[in-house]
Amino acid sequence: MAEPRTVLVSGERLAGWLERFAQRNGGYTIDAGSPGGALTLNASNGCRAVLVPPLPPAQEAAGAPSVEALTAAAGEPRAVALILVRRGGYSVGVARNGRLLASKTGTRYVQSRTAAGGWSQQRFARRRANQASSLVQAAAEHASAVFSAHPIDCVQLGGDRTLALEVLAHPALTQYAHLPRLPFTAVPDPRLAVLERAAAEAMSVRITITDPPEAAAG
Incomplete structure (x- = not known):
């Protein structure tokens, strides 16, 4: 088939x-x-x-x-709020007619899973959770600042699904959580070029x- x-x-x-x-x-x-x-x-x-x-x-x-x-x-011509997040980085922006109107890209280190013989699992898990929380917090706060200057019609999430949903669920983005969502998009590390492509393809x-x-x- x-x-x-x-x-x-x-x-x-x-x-x-x-x-x-x-x-x-x-x-x-x-x-x-x-x-x-x-x-x-x-x-x-x-x-x-x-x-x-x-x-x-x-x-x-x-x-x-x-x-x-x-x-x-x-x-x-909808205004799309883009939230792209993967372990270690994020890109957020607002797009209309396939072009970015505003954006912010940043990095936050989140350690990969430990190998056998590494740190104790509990200690490692706490450290990794703290790093992920820092990433989510930074992405949500920057997204709020970028989105606030524009009337948003819908939301595009991408990258790591769990992290992207956590960003959207952050209290800083409460007003956007119930907007219509475009289909989730798989993206590599969310640099500016990746965000620009997501903006071009969103609608x-x-x-x-x-x-x-x-x-x-x-």
Whole structure:
């Protein structure tokens, strides 16, 4: 069976992507029965693509999903609060139309897991927990300062899921904890370049493609 792959396509590029998908695969039909405003494209050659909007449609706007609705959702100029955290570093920022409006990147050392024969487990665990708490605190406080100057519409988390959720749950970010969230993104060490890429891709349509069986076999 073919292994699915996922690509991110901005709203402005979606029409072109759909045209090329149709040309490569002999046309397609649309199944709009997927939850969350997603569309499934079933191509004539057996290829399938599932298109997921960056955010589910609002309840009052929810209707039959369509390519036009997906394009509009991806192109809506929302202000995205980005929180990217991994052990040892963080990047936070606000993006609109794929570009950073403000950001802060920093480092906080968090030791990796101890090897056999190292410090006692209890002592090591306390030290590591303190380092992680320092990272979460720093990221949350800087995020609060960066976000406060902008009206935020939704949140993008990335990196280490546990740490990112802890940052968002910090009291400094209480007012943002219940905003709509974009799908979690896996990122490497969150430097500025990584944050810039996350900002560019945040409001993209996520497309998961499964090639036809004969293509996978070849």
